[in-house]
Amino acid sequence: MGTTKPNRGKRAESKDESKQRILAAAADMLREEGGGSFSVADVMARAGLTHGAFYSHFPDKDALIEAAFRAAFNYRESWLAAAEGAPAHERVPRLLEGYLNAKHRDRPAAGCAFAACAQEFAHGTAAQRRAFADEIETTLSRLTALLGGKDGNADTAACESEVIGLLSLCVGAMSLARAVEDPALSTRILEAALNYGRGPAA
Amino acid sequence: MGTTKPNRGKRAESKDESKQRILAAAADMLREEGGGSFSVADVMARAGLTHGAFYSHFPDKDALIEAAFRAAFNYRESWLAAAEGAPAHERVPRLLEGYLNAKHRDRPAAGCAFAACAQEFAHGTAAQRRAFADEIETTLSRLTALLGGKDGNADTAACESEVIGLLSLCVGAMSLARAVEDPALSTRILEAALNYGRGPAA
DNA sequence: AAACTCGCATGATAATCATCATGCGAATGT
DNA sequence: ACATTCGCATGATGATTATCATGCGAGTTT
Numbered sequence A, B: 001m002g003t004t005k006p007n008r009g010k011r012a013e014s015k016d017e018s019k020q021r022i023l024a025a026a027a028d029m030l031r032e033e034g035g036g037s038f039s040v041a042d043v044m045a046r047a048g049l050t051h052g053a054f055y056s057h058f059p060d061k062d063a064l065i066e067a068a069f070r071a072a073f074n075y076r077e078s079w080l081a082a083a084e085g086a087p088a089h090e091r092v093p094r095l096l097e098g099y100l101n102a103k104h105r106d107r108p109a110a111g112c113a114f115a116a117c118a119q120e121f122a123h124g125t126a127a128q129r130r131a132f133a134d135e136i137e138t139t140l141s142r143l144t145a146l147l148g149g150k151d152g153n154a155d156t157a158a159c160e161s162e163v164i165g166l167l168s169l170c171v172g173a174m175s176l177a178r179a180v181e182d183p184a185l186s187t188r189i190l191e192a193a194l195n196y197g198r199g200p201a202a
Numbered sequence C: 001a002a003a004c005t006c007g008c009a010t011g012a013t014a015a016t017c018a019t020c021a022t023g024c025g026a027a028t029g030t
Numbered sequence D: 001a002c003a004t005t006c007g008c009a010t011g012a013t014g015a016t017t018a019t020c021a022t023g024c025g026a027g028t029t030t
Helices: A009-033 A040-046 A051-056 A061-070 A074-084 A088-099 A102-106 A113-121 A126-147 A156-179 A183-198 B009-033 B040-046 B051-056 B061-070 B074-084 B088-099 B102-106 B113-122 B126-147 B156-179 B183-198
Strands: none
Touching: A009 A040, A009 A061, A009 A113, A040 A051, A040 A061, A061 A113, A061 A126, A074 A088, A074 A126, A088 A126, A088 A156, A088 A183, A102 A156, A102 A183, A113 A126, A113 A156, A113 B113, A113 B156, A126 A156, A126 B156, A126 B183, A156 A183, A156 B113, A156 B126, A156 B156, A156 B183, A183 B126, A183 B156, B009 B040, B009 B061, B009 B113, B040 B051, B040 B061, B061 B113, B061 B126, B074 B088, B074 B126, B088 B126, B088 B156, B088 B183, B102 B156, B102 B183, B113 B126, B113 B156, B126 B156, B156 B183
């Protein structure tokens, strides 16, 4: 057999590509404006299609939001990757700096989906909330793996506190920094949270 | 002059009362569901009125949301009050416990407006974002006054970090805890953030 | 108490959407 | 080649909702 068994026909393949474009568009718009603010037609247009095609890809808008959320974790990957390359004691600062910066604040569409979606999902469907929990668990696992053996003490409870605290701090500071009108205050928030997370030592 | 110069007539007074009821209803619903989710008619009904009366109280829905947000800080007052009564070194734990608990998580309508509104206001009107910034400034001042002289070191920068970090941690953890479907995970988040905020010492 | 004000209710209006129904045309299978 | 399938576009439909227009009746003024 030639390549890895395409066997799907040009048509199915093109449908998959469409779906990917829809998901990518929705993932951006979800983080940029929030799921309540964009219309199905908006997303489809951004994906280069028209509204009618939507329902052959997703059962309804809520399902799109859930799927788009799950597809919106490209940021997490690069965030973690940047810290992986650092020596153990540099990792927390690296994570903080990779998150709590102006570029991240100003480009939510390319950023953390937790910070962009948390409030909205609090009133979302059960499936959406499950997706949120899933992604939180995944993120916590990754962070734990990254920071777990930080010092000699691999104490489970302490590590859980550190990992969850770090993520909460990041998400909270970003939420506040984005909601505030005054740019100077916004920057103060990011920088102060960065300091706080670095700990009293540094 | 008898009492404090009522001089306003029964009609004006009743209008003020109506406005207060509208604001109270909106403040609750804003924190419960978010401004995008309730309708003007919903709020008016909750205030015991009908939709038509709305526009003689507020110019539009955005203005209501801003005003309701500003009226939604009753929680902050009791939160701070509970810590004021404590000795200096007990105040941070007191604040963390007063915020990061299940009751607060489960009754957003009576809780912190930052945690409930941050994401929504990030895409709100300029007036709304200004209101958000104002309330943040006020909250930070209050926290600074409360924690400022905590130890001998009243270092301005260190205190700003602590105060902003604390608030960010609280808001972030609450946002995550509310967005997650799994109740066990939700509780883990609150408790871990609480530990994190207490510092490595305790 | 007649004239007037004004808070609030009822009843449009118009826009925005999610979702469904229909049809064309390209891809597929026989 | 012919019949079929299916992705996508066009065009409803119905619901929700912000906002405006109108009118009544209680309160206020002279």
